[in-house]
Amino acid sequence: MNATPTEIVLHQKSNSLEIAFSDGARFNLPAEFLRVYSPSAEVRGHGPGQETLQVGKRKVALTGLEPAGSYALKLEFDDGHDSGLFDWDLFYSLGQNQPTLWQEYLDKLQAAGASRDH
Structure with a gap:
C-alpha cells in the first residue's frame, strides 16, 4: 500500500479519527475500534495466540x-493506553476491513462472555 494520509482529523464529538488518503480513500475510525485493534504488545501479544481481548x-x-x-501516529486514550504505533498501512487496513x-x-466478546461495557 503506497497511499499516504492527506488529512487527519480527530473528531471529539463523535470520538473518532477521520483519515483521508492520497488514493481518495477516506475512513472514519471510532476510538473504541482503534483501541481494541491497537498494535501494541499489550493488545496483540508477542506472537500468534497471545492476543488479549480488550473488554469494557x-x-x-x-x-x-x-x-x-x-x-505513523501514536494514539493516546483516556484509559491510559498510549503504546503501539499505528502506521499508515495499518490505518488503511483497519479502514478497509472495519466491518469484518x-x-x-x-x-x-460474546464467546468470552465479556462485554463492551465491563
Missing part, C-alpha cells in the same frame, strides 16, 4: 495524537 472499551476516548516520524474486524471483535 465502549466509552474509551481518544485524547491525543502524536506523530511518529513521517510514517468489528464483527470478529463482537463475536470474540
Whole structure:
C-alpha cells in the first residue's frame, strides 16, 4: 500500500479519527475500534495466540495524537493506553476491513462472555 494520509482529523464529538488518503480513500475510525485493534504488545501479544481481548472499551476516548516520524501516529486514550504505533498501512487496513474486524471483535466478546461495557 503506497497511499499516504492527506488529512487527519480527530473528531471529539463523535470520538473518532477521520483519515483521508492520497488514493481518495477516506475512513472514519471510532476510538473504541482503534483501541481494541491497537498494535501494541499489550493488545496483540508477542506472537500468534497471545492476543488479549480488550473488554469494557465502549466509552474509551481518544485524547491525543502524536506523530511518529513521517510514517505513523501514536494514539493516546483516556484509559491510559498510549503504546503501539499505528502506521499508515495499518490505518488503511483497519479502514478497509472495519466491518469484518468489528464483527470478529463482537463475536470474540460474546464467546468470552465479556462485554463492551465491563
